[in-house]
Amino acid sequence: MKAAFAAAMILALPPAAHGQELGRRVFTELAQPPCKLCHALKAAGAEGKLGPSLDELQPDKAKVLDQVTKGAGVMPRYDDKLTPEQIEAVADYVAKVAGR
Amino acid sequence: MRPDKSRVDLQRRMLLAAGASGAAAGLSGWSPASLGQTAGAKPLPAFAAFKDASRVIVHSASGIETRREAFGTSGVTDTDILFVRNNLAAPDASINANPDAWRVEIDGVANPRALSVGELKGMGLASVAMVLQCSGNGRAFFGHKASGSQWKVGAAGNTLWSGVPVKALVAALGGVREGMRYMTSTGGETIPPGIDPNSVIVERSVPWTAMEEAILAWELNGEPLPLAHGGPLRMVIPGYYGVNNVKYVKRVAFTVDETRANIQSSGYRVRPIGVKGAPVQPTMWEMNLKSFVTHPAGGSLRAGPTQVHGVAFSGGSPVSAVEVSLDGGKTWRAARFFGPDMGRYAWRQFVLPVTLAAGAHEITSRAIAADGEVQPEQRIENERAYAHNGWRDHAVKVTVA
Numbered sequence: 001m002k003a004a005f006a007a008a009m010i011l012a013l014p015p016a017a018h019g020q021e022l023g024r025r026v027f028t029e030l031a032q033p034p035c036k037l038c039h040a041l042k043a044a045g046a047e048g049k050l051g052p053s054l055d056e057l058q059p060d061k062a063k064v065l066d067q068v069t070k071g072a073g074v075m076p077r078y079d080d081k082l083t084p085e086q087i088e089a090v091a092d093y094v095a096k097v098a099g100r
Numbered sequence: 101m102r103p104d105k106s107r108v109d110l111q112r113r114m115l116l117a118a119g120a121s122g123a124a125a126g127l128s129g130w131s132p133a134s135l136g137q138t139a140g141a142k143p144l145p146a147f148a149a150f151k152d153a154s155r156v157i158v159h160s161a162s163g164i165e166t167r168r169e170a171f172g173t174s175g176v177t178d179t180d181i182l183f184v185r186n187n188l189a190a191p192d193a194s195i196n197a198n199p200d201a202w203r204v205e206i207d208g209v210a211n212p213r214a215l216s217v218g219e220l221k222g223m224g225l226a227s228v229a230m231v232l233q234c235s236g237n238g239r240a241f242f243g244h245k246a247s248g249s250q251w252k253v254g255a256a257g258n259t260l261w262s263g264v265p266v267k268a269l270v271a272a273l274g275g276v277r278e279g280m281r282y283m284t285s286t287g288g289e290t291i292p293p294g295i296d297p298n299s300v301i302v303e304r305s306v307p308w309t310a311m312e313e314a315i316l317a318w319e320l321n322g323e324p325l326p327l328a329h330g331g332p333l334r335m336v337i338p339g340y341y342g343v344n345n346v347k348y349v350k351r352v353a354f355t356v357d358e359t360r361a362n363i364q365s366s367g368y369r370v371r372p373i374g375v376k377g378a379p380v381q382p383t384m385w386e387m388n389l390k391s392f393v394t395h396p397a398g399g400s401l402r403a404g405p406t407q408v409h410g411v412a413f414s415g416g417s418p419v420s421a422v423e424v425s426l427d428g429g430k431t432w433r434a435a436r437f438f439g440p441d442m443g444r445y446a447w448r449q450f451v452l453p454v455t456l457a458a459g460a461h462e463i464t465s466r467a468i469a470a471d472g473e474v475q476p477e478q479r480i481e482n483e484r485a486y487a488h489n490g491w492r493d494h495a496v497k498v499t500v501a
Contacts, residue, residue: 033294033295033296033299034294037292037294037295038292038295038300048292049189050188050189050289050290050291050292050295050300051188051189052160052161052162053161056160056161057160063247066247067247070247070483071362071366071367072247072248073187073248073363073367074187074188074299074300074301074302074362074363074367075300076299076300076362077376
């Protein structure tokens with residue numbers, strides 16, 4: 001029920017907002033483990049402290065794509081856990097909202 | 101910039117730094133630290149607030165490097181300029197309030213048990229001078245934009261550590277159990293629930309024989325080990341890259357296999373660009389043969405006599421000689437070592453007195469090891485930009501007027 005409702009909500013949004021909403025959901029719940037567990041990102045209500053604060057780092061989209069796809073240091077790679085569309089969306093989202 | 105409190109100071113510093121040349125004369129009570137800040141410089145993170153901001157480069161909240169010109173000539177890298185690299189956020193500072201109470205579990209020995217730092221202090225004592233260097237030191241010189249801190253030369257330092265020799269500890273606990281091939285150290289960072297610990301935990305395995313030289317250290321450069329450098333207790337393995345020197349060490353186990361933690365199995369593996377990390381690839385253990393010039397550090401110089409100096413080190417066969425080139429490697433001259441010889445795991449300082457003529461110079465150095473190995477000219481291209489010891493990229497360009 002909840003999922004169907006959420007899906008309907010997303011479909012009702014304009015395309016750009018759709019991507020942003022998907023990006024936020026990847027960040028907070030779809031990625032496993034979710035980005036928010038380790039990273040702080042005020043816009044997503046994320047207060048993870050294990051990895052760097054994205055509000056401080058303010059990575060551009062290319063940087064997020066790189067990190068999410070390849071991993072870095074102890075951060076796992078997500079290229080086998082998320083779809084290309086999801087990775088694109090989360091990179092867009094983080095690049096847009098970090099530091100806001 | 102956001103208006104939270106930790107930023108306010110930075111903002112002020114940046115504004116001041118931006119107008120430094122004009123405004124400096126008119127300001128009093130202005131700390132020298134802010135003089136060195138360039139516009140856009142990141143602030144020191146709270147756990148490393150004691151660092152000298154004017155002599156380091158802050159890459160991120162978990163990555164700080166020493167400026168090339170800051171190394172000086174005393175041979176030891178002061179803690180206030182020593183690089184910092186943490187794979188995970190440091191634990192809360194409260195863990196270092198009473199260092200003697202920190203406990204470490206020792207396993208894979210005949211009589212496994214947990215010991216406090218207070219107890220370790222009664223079990224043996226050693227002090228070692230050694231180069232601590234990040235695997236990615238020199239990453240900035242690679243051309244493929246490898247992710248990670250863009251270290252130049254300063255993710256390295258020559259440091260003095262005191263603690264209990266691991267072999268003394270192991271002997272007291274009845275020796276290593278038969279068949280163990282690795283010494284595996286686990287960091288004490290708190291992993292939030294919901295994350296598979298193996299995916300992010302800082303846990304590194306090294307060949308078990310590394311225990312011969314390893315110490316569990318509680319003191320750095322004559323002071324209690326700061327949180328930023330792994331206090332209350334750090335595994336210190338002379339000759340090995342920094343990542344193996346596990347901070348906030350809470351467990352040391354002698355194990356049959358390498359840990360399955362990502363940081364061991366796929367992280368810190370040397371492989372071609374574009375290839376995923378895997379356990380079959382070489383891991384970052386022993387440091388290679390390397391040297392670099394620390395003075396001049398670049399820029400403009402006046403013609404005349406100059407002491408070209410730098411540092412040379414190796415995790416394997418010890419450094420036996422260093423040569424310096426003023427012309428980008430066309431000709432080489434033998435440098436002389438100076439300062440104390442602090443042992444095979446420390447760096448040696450070298451110097452070559454020269455008279456620099458007007459014009460452009462490309463100054464670099466190459467180390468030669470006791471076994472005849474010569475520091476190579478070129479880096480080895482690899483995905484994560486590790487282990488750079490090529491002398492060509494480490495050269496400094498100076499203009500002499």
